[in-house]
Amino acid sequence: xxxxxxxxxxxxxxxxxxxxxxxxVVCSNYPGTTVNYSSGTVRCANEKAEIIDVPxxxxxxxxxxxxxxxxxxxxxxxxxxxxVDATNLERNLNLTLQVLEYGKPTIICLxxxxxxxxxxxxxxxxxxxDALGVxxxxxVALTGQGLKELIEKIPxxxxxxxxxxxxxxxxxEIGRILEKTQKRHDKQxxxxxxxxxxxxxPLTGIPIALLTLYLLFTIIIGAGQMLTQYVIDPxxxxxxxxxxxxxVEPMFPAGIxxxxxxxxxxxxxxxxxxxxxxxxxxxxxxxxxxxLFYLALGLLEDIGYLPRIATLMDNVMHRIGLHGSAIIPxxxxxxxxxxxxxxxxxxxxxxxxxxxxxxxxxxxxxxAQNAVIVSLLMRYGIQxxxxxxATLIIIHIxxxxxxxxxxxxxxxxxxxxxxxxxxxxxxxTIKKTWIRVKYFxxxxxxxxIIGVFIANILFITGTTKRIAETAxxxxxxxxxxxxxxxLAILVGFVRKDAAVGMLxxxxxxxxxxxxxxxxxxxxxxxxxxxVVLYNELGIKNFLKTIGxxxxxxxxxxxxxxxxxx
Amino acid sequence: MQSENREEYLxxxxxxxxxxxxxxxxxxxxxxxxxxxSVSEMLKKLNTEGCVIWKPYGNVELTKKGFKKASGMKRxxxxxxxxxxxxxxxxxxxxxxxxxxMEHALSDDAAEALSKLMSxxxxxxxxxxxxxxxxEPESLKTLTDLKQGETASIVFLEGGDEFKSRIRSVGVVxxxxxxxxxxxxxxxxxxxxxxxxxxxxxxxxxxxxxxxxR
Numbered sequence: 001x002x003x004x005x006x007x008x009x010x011x012x013x014x015x016x017x018x019x020x021x022x023x024x025v026v027c028s029n030y031p032g033t034t035v036n037y038s039s040g041t042v043r044c045a046n047e048k049a050e051i052i053d054v055p056x057x058x059x060x061x062x063x064x065x066x067x068x069x070x071x072x073x074x075x076x077x078x079x080x081x082x083x084v085d086a087t088n089l090e091r092n093l094n095l096t097l098q099v100l101e102y103g104k105p106t107i108i109c110l111x112x113x114x115x116x117x118x119x120x121x122x123x124x125x126x127x128x129x130d131a132l133g134v135x136x137x138x139x140v141a142l143t144g145q146g147l148k149e150l151i152e153k154i155p156x157x158x159x160x161x162x163x164x165x166x167x168x169x170x171x172x173e174i175g176r177i178l179e180k181t182q183k184r185h186d187k188q189x190x191x192x193x194x195x196x197x198x199x200x201x202p203l204t205g206i207p208i209a210l211l212t213l214y215l216l217f218t219i220i221i222g223a224g225q226m227l228t229q230y231v232i233d234p235x236x237x238x239x240x241x242x243x244x245x246x247x248v249e250p251m252f253p254a255g256i257x258x259x260x261x262x263x264x265x266x267x268x269x270x271x272x273x274x275x276x277x278x279x280x281x282x283x284x285x286x287x288x289x290x291x292l293f294y295l296a297l298g299l300l301e302d303i304g305y306l307p308r309i310a311t312l313m314d315n316v317m318h319r320i321g322l323h324g325s326a327i328i329p330x331x332x333x334x335x336x337x338x339x340x341x342x343x344x345x346x347x348x349x350x351x352x353x354x355x356x357x358x359x360x361x362x363x364x365x366x367x368a369q370n371a372v373i374v375s376l377l378m379r380y381g382i383q384x385x386x387x388x389x390a391t392l393i394i395i396h397i398x399x400x401x402x403x404x405x406x407x408x409x410x411x412x413x414x415x416x417x418x419x420x421x422x423x424x425x426x427x428x429t430i431k432k433t434w435i436r437v438k439y440f441x442x443x444x445x446x447x448x449i450i451g452v453f454i455a456n457i458l459f460i461t462g463t464t465k466r467i468a469e470t471a472x473x474x475x476x477x478x479x480x481x482x483x484x485x486x487l488a489i490l491v492g493f494v495r496k497d498a499a500v501g502m503l504x505x506x507x508x509x510x511x512x513x514x515x516x517x518x519x520x521x522x523x524x525x526x527x528x529x530x531v532v533l534y535n536e537l538g539i540k541n542f543l544k545t546i547g548x549x550x551x552x553x554x555x556x557x558x559x560x561x562x563x564x565x
Numbered sequence: 566m567q568s569e570n571r572e573e574y575l576x577x578x579x580x581x582x583x584x585x586x587x588x589x590x591x592x593x594x595x596x597x598x599x600x601x602x603s604v605s606e607m608l609k610k611l612n613t614e615g616c617v618i619w620k621p622y623g624n625v626e627l628t629k630k631g632f633k634k635a636s637g638m639k640r641x642x643x644x645x646x647x648x649x650x651x652x653x654x655x656x657x658x659x660x661x662x663x664x665x666x667m668e669h670a671l672s673d674d675a676a677e678a679l680s681k682l683m684s685x686x687x688x689x690x691x692x693x694x695x696x697x698x699x700x701e702p703e704s705l706k707t708l709t710d711l712k713q714g715e716t717a718s719i720v721f722l723e724g725g726d727e728f729k730s731r732i733r734s735v736g737v738v739x740x741x742x743x744x745x746x747x748x749x750x751x752x753x754x755x756x757x758x759x760x761x762x763x764x765x766x767x768x769x770x771x772x773x774x775x776x777x778x779r
Binding site for chain 2: 059175205311417
């Protein structure tokens with residue numbers, strides 16, 4: 001049996017899915033979190049059933065990729081669970097009536113019923129059941145309330161008498177149904193509503209947004225450095241290093257194996273040992289930032305703040321051929337470019353998806369890159385970090401302006417639903433952060449260890465030196481950075497974080513390091529990003545992006561050399 | 566006679582939209598005091614003439630052309646009511662019926678002269694409703710003309726069918742009341758609230774939503 005969860009964007013399908021199946025998916029308080037479907041299993045009437053979280057859609061007309069996925073999937077579903085936001089029945093029922101037209105056995109899940117009650121919305125469940133002709137279960141997906149009843153009632157799903165309606169008739173029917181089944185009691189302005197107003201009106205909203213972003217970055221960078229300095233460093237240097245040395249050195253007192261495992265020197269960053277540098281870079285230098293960034297992002301997502309930033313940023317984004325919603329993929333890209341590029345699917349046209357994905361690939365540093373920038377440059381002073389970010393922002397805008405000019409196609413305007421603020425649930429935020437951190441660890445650890453291993457071999461065999469001698473002079477001539485940086489750039493192709501260690505081993509002036517950091521962001525994203533970029537853009541736009549990357553890197557490097565060195 | 570009848574239909578549809586009601590054949594029949602079964606004939610005609618969009622069993626929607634005719638007719642009607650009541654001192658109960666019969670014979674020029682004579686009144690005397698401008702729907706306000714905090718009812722959506730159905734699917738529907746929550750500066754989008762939903766929409770889209778301020 002195949003069960004489909006279908007509903008408007010941001011009605012809690014993913015929360016429901018994750019609760020029902022135990023499969024970990026990321027849920028947020030803004031439309032379009034799920035652009036790809038996830039599937040899991042659930043036991044229903046003593047039978048294993050497949051359950052699918054379909055991307056949210058307002059209608060079944062297949063106008064954007066998410067809607068198309070939904071319309072394609074609905075045809076092979078056996079049972080449809082239509083998830084409906086009880087606080088916004090009118091708009092949600094527009095989709096419900098379209099779903100019922102398919103004549104599949106359907107059950108309605110009246111989600112966020114607690115919020116509806118708080119807002120003074122009273123829904124006559126029995127009346128609604130009678131009007132729609134299918135069973136209804138009230139749920140609160142965030143807390144799990146009503147989910148047991150939902151599972152029990154899935155076998156009772158039935159198809160409603162099929163009525164095909166025109167769009168106008170649907171709205172008319174909805175009006176009729178709501179008149180009979182929904183009562184609204186006016187409530188006083190709540191604190192949440194005051195905040196909603198303050199954060200979206202330009203006069204107060206823009207300062208609040210700037211302050212929020214500033215505070216978030218300061219806290220993430222500050223707390224991240226503190227974690228490294230006071231927690232991870234002492235642990236690593238005083239407990240872990242002596243312990244691992246005591247374990248390895250009796251077997252391999254010196255020689256190749258010793259150097260591969262423990263490194264050429266004792267320094268955890270530059271030693272290039274698989275068990276020292278290979279663990280210190282991901283866990284010591286990057287992990288603190290990963291945890292803090294995703295915690296902050298998770299909170300912003302669950303509260304529902306991102307669509308407001310999208311609204312405030314819209315006019316800026318519009319100038320580079322995008323609209324405000326494109327800020328969401330960009331913010332996700334600051335964590336990891338892969339989900340960032342996938343999220344460009346929330347944009348309507350090919351032109352917008354291309355510009356947005358290309359910009360994420362070229363000028364948005366991912367967490368690993370951010371960690372490199374902060375941890376390597378902060379020790380020389382904040383001005384170097386500022387140069388890197390200012391340069392990246394300029395590149396972002398310039399490429400955006402150019403791409404907007406030369407790319408054919410439409411740049412439609414923003415049309416985005418702004419969700420009400422919801423208090424974040426501690427449990428979901430922690431869980432979401434954990435899913436993302438786990439994904440990072442699973443993905444990054446093996447690559448970094450392998451990267452460190454290769455770098456070490458190349459170093460021991462003297463290949464590093466030879467590469468630096470052949471390709472180095474070009475690099476130095478063009479961008480003014482030492483030839484040794486070639487290797488870091490090569491390794492960065494696999495994983496950006498693995499390149500940190502290599503960059504750190506090379507003696508450079510702070511300015512040279514600044515340039516190297518910028519080039520490490522722009523020249524090529526990691527392999528995983530390239531694959532996603534290719535899948536999302538197709539060969540033509542993929543090659544355009546790659547070409548653009550090379551041009552941008554070369555031009556930026558040359559200009560920076562002239563300006564800074 | 567035929568064209569008078571047609572004008573009455575358009576006026577009825579306009580009246581329904583103005584009140585925030587759905588323009589269904591049944592509602593139109595009720596408004597005109599005729600049998601619902603006889604409505605569809607005329608709706609079909611208006612549909613072929615491009616004044617309304619109507620498919621049998623569906624809602625009736627005014628096209629730009631239809632809206633223009635309908636609001637023009639309503640203007641004449643209400644100006645006449647004003648004239649009968651203010652200038653000729655006819656009893657209030659009688660002005661509506663009188664105006665109904667006179668409006669079809671009134672030329673556009675005469676209507677403008679009448680408006681000028683009474684120094685351009687803006688409300689009709691019997692139910693205090695707004696007298697449409699001669700240049701509607703072009704002269705109707707759009708969402709972009711509203712100030713932050715202002716409320717208006719949505720009367721008419723311009724643009725292609727795809728645009729209309731997209732914007733309706735997020736809740737921007739004719740007859741609904743929209744409040745402008747925020748206007749972002751430098752040509753940024755508008756944030757509006759329709760029912761329980763807050764929506765951010767670009768200025769271009771907002772300028773296709775014609776409204777009457779409350």
